[in-house]
Amino acid sequence: MTTPTIPDKMIAAQVVELKRLYELVEVPAPKDLAPDDLLIKTAVASLCHTDFMVLEGLFGDTLPRTGSHEGTGTVVAIGSDVQNVMIGDRVMASIFCHPCCGCNDCLGPENFSQYCQYIGGKKGVTTHGFFAGYAAIDATQAAKLPDRVSFPTAAPLACAGCTVWRGVLQSELKAAEWLAIVGSGGGLCHIGVQFGKALGLNLIGIDARDEVIEVTKQRKADIVIDAIIGREKVVEEVKKVTNAGGSAGNACGERPGRLSWSPMRSRYPSAISSSEISGSRGL
Known part of the structure; x- marks a missing residue:
């Protein structure tokens, strides 16, 4: 498959000021991928209660912040260390980015890597999320979608679905x-x-x-x-x-x-x- 052309700019819905509505802004499209990253062209981004908490400043994070931690899309670029994923694959992306894989939460006896104190970021909360044309995601925290599962169906499964499944x-x-x-x-x-x-x-x-x-x-x-x-x-x-x-x-x-x-x-x-x-x- 031909490698898609990634634009230099994209539109994102961001929290620019606390307790104010999202604003549509033009921002640079992500292109510098970490070795374990994927770049997806966003298909669906869900709105969750957590997004309103970000809007209220309950996490004390730096603004501006692109919202949404539940996203699906099509892979358009692949990091150097990623295996078993191809350009054109449809994926569901997690909120979590780059857990350390070395602390007690990551190693067990149960996998609580979501609580990793050294985690690289959380989409839509501490790093930019999926309310944008493109998003860089951690390939180790993503899942390929079966053909029968649509993007709108899969997006909320990335958080709500995983939580209740457990x-x-x-x-x-x-x-x-x-x-x-x-x-x-x-x-x-x-x-x-x-x-x-x-x-x-x-x-x-x-x-x-x-x-x-x-x-x-x-x-x-x-x-x-x-x-x-x-x-x-x-x-x-x-x-x-x-x-x-x-x-x-x-x-x-x-x-x-x-x-x-x-x-x-x-x-x-x-x-x-x-x-x-x-x-x-x-x-």
Whole structure:
């Protein structure tokens, strides 16, 4: 394949001033790649709650900053050390750039490289993100996309999808066992419902607003429980379905038979608010 021509300039949506709307600005296109980098022509960049935190200055980062840490695109240039990726490949890119691969977080026993204190940067937070025509990414933190997965589908999987996928895996359930997901119609957990179904699990979706309950139903949860009935009744309903909880797990990564609840109970009495469930600890 012919190497694409990379323009000298590109348009980016940047945080130029805190607590102000993004501005469209012309900036240099990235061309100087590290050995493990890829340059992608951005296809889709997702907007996440973290982007609003950057906008508010909660990370204390230097401005201007190109937003978005969830991106997909087509590879147009390859670093000198990159293998198994070709120009023209479609990829999903992670927020993380260049973990050190030598600290305790990187080496294990579990892979917590996202917490690496020596990490090179985080796209859209400490380094420029995907709200731009092109983006330089760490090839070790990217994944090639199957042809059947579209760019719009893949982009939010780079953060939201990875987060809830880990939660589903940590439940350690087998096909035909029950997985209860609290906040099942929320931004992350509705993806978790789909992951669970794809793994052959039986799904209990628990949420507390009509619109997100409908989302849960659309994602084919086997049982949908309206959390407005209260914690105790929700637990009883789960026990009925799972034979007193003998095979029930949850996407919080807890052991089978336990459920976790959002602490934000003031919004719905003794219930779960999906909008307050975020990040890997809240699933």
